[in-house]
Structure formats: structure tokens, C-alpha cells
Amino acid sequence: MENNTKTTTTTTTSAPSSSTVSRTVVLVLRVLTFVFLLIALIVIVLTKETSEDSDGESEIKFNDIHAYRYMISTIVIGFAFNLLQIALSIFTLVSGSRVLNGDGGYLFDFFGDKIMSYFLLSGSAAGFGASEDLHRFFKAAELPLNSFFGKANASASLLLFGFITTAIASIFTSFALPKKA
């Protein structure tokens, strides 16, 4: 069925090829990643809570937790690389030719998506791992900080969505690889 539609569409030159379709899907996934990472960045930067105890006021911010600092660095680096990928994708779609000729462009996309997806996942998992147990210990110490950990978890969730869209893009760029075996 897939093959039949392919052969009929190739007779009309205006119909998009399967390669153009997959490039468009990858571009949409990258724009979604961009949106998720942007909101994740805004949320993590706003993650702070002021608590009052017998000693006076004390404020906790995202950079008091090392795991959240790692999380923010994965968001920022992922964001910068994502912008580069979007620029290259748009260039390829518009001009029809790749910036990197031959196998280079495919390899760049493949390794770029692969490494970025690992990177974003590690940031999200580190954030969730720290939140879960720290929140329990703070609760046990009668200092729940629900808003603080809620915001941090919201940011880690958005980072996880960014990972999922990058991982799906990575499947497409793996299938587009030139065959070596």
C-alpha cells in the first residue's frame, strides 16, 4: 500500500516526496522541542520560594540545588543546538539542498539528535531524581516547599517533553542514514 502510493505520486512532480515529508515532520518536532525548552527555561528560572521560620525569612532558589543547575545547563545547551538544527532544517527545506554535502548532513543530523536526546533526558532525570527525595526530606523536616518543588518538577516535565520530541526526530534521522552494513 505504501509502495503503491509512492509510485503513483512520483508521476506527478508537484506531490511531495517521502523524504520531504519526513524532513517537514522533523522540522515540526524541532519547533516543538524549541517551545518545550523555552517554557522549561522560563519555569526553572522562576523556581524560588521564600519561607518564614523562627530565624526570619529564608529564600531557596533553583541554583541552591546542584541537580537543577545541571538541568538548566542541559536546557540552555539543548536550546542553542536546537536553534542551529532549526536553521539548517529550514535552509534544507527552502533551498532543497543541504549545507553539508554527501553523507555529512545525514551524519550530523543523526549524531546531533542522538546526543541531544541523551543530554536532555539526563537533565530531566537528574532533576526528577533530586526533587523526589529532597521533597520527602524537606516535608519530614516540616518545611514542605511545595511550590518550589512543584515548579522544578514542571520544568523537568517540560524538559522530558523536549526529550521525547528530540527522540522521535532521532528515529527519523536514523532511518535517513546512508546504509553501511
Next chain:
Amino acid sequence: MENNTKTTTTTTTSAPSSSTVSRTVVLVLRVLTFVFLLIALIVIVLTKETSEDSDGESEIKFNDIHAYRYMISTIVIGFAFNLLQIALSIFTLVSGSRVLNGDGGYLFDFFGDKIMSYFLLSGSAAGFGASEDLHRFFKAAELPLNSFFGKANASASLLLFGFITTAIASIFTSFALPKKA
């Protein structure tokens, strides 16, 4: 250069093909993953420390920290799936044919390695994220638990090595994919 060696080896039938070489490399990587995950499992199970304070003795074990419970579940599931992959790899190498015919085997290897590598990385990152900040808070509370967190970090490092070998295997199985673009 690569192409030259390939054409000369194909003339002698006894020389291994590049596909057999990459299958052997993948098998070696999977055996390494097996070793790393086995030691990671032993180390995390042994992660406990007894501390004495004014209230008497108290013991902390790996299952007191939720992130370490998630870590152990990724190790166990990764370990089980790894054994299945090793069995299938050995079968393919010995018999020369695959259990799953057609594209099925390649897709199984590709998605198996991809999902497993994400899974192992998330366990390792969650473990490191929790260790880093919990250790700081315990140190600040004059209860360093250095041995406990040291063992947990050793296990998370081994899990990270298991992730790295799986990620390299994943590159090989991506290049072996049937071309779809």
C-alpha cells in the same frame, strides 16, 4: 581506503564480511553491558550504612531513597533485556540467520538498543541527581554517610558505563537499518 579493503576481502570466502564484524562488535558491547549491569546491581544492593547518634543506631539502605529504587528497577529490566539480546546475537552469529526474518530483526535491534540506552541513562542520571544534593544536605546536618553515597555513586557510574556501551551498540544497529528515506 575502506572500500579497497572491502573489495579485496570479498574475493576470499573465508574472510569475515563487514556485517559479521559489526555483529561481533555489537555482541562484545552487549557482554560488556552485561558485566557493568551485574556489578552495578551487586553494588546497589550492598548500599547501606549504619550510623550511631544520641537516639541509638539507625540504618539507611538503598530502598530508603526513591531515586535508588528507580535506579535498581532500570538495572534489573536492562539486565533482563540485555540477556535476551545476547541470546539473539549469539544465535544469529552461530546460525548465520536471524530469529526475526526480513526487516523485523533490524527494527527490533534498533528500537531495543535505543529504548534501553534511554532507560539506563535515566536511571543513572536520577541516581546521580539524588546523590549529589542529598549528600550535601546530610553533610550539612552533620551526618555525612560518605560510605553510603559513595557506594550509590559507584553503582550509578557502572550504570552509566552500561549506558555508554548500549549507546555505542545503538549506533551500530542504527547504521544496519534498512534504508527508508
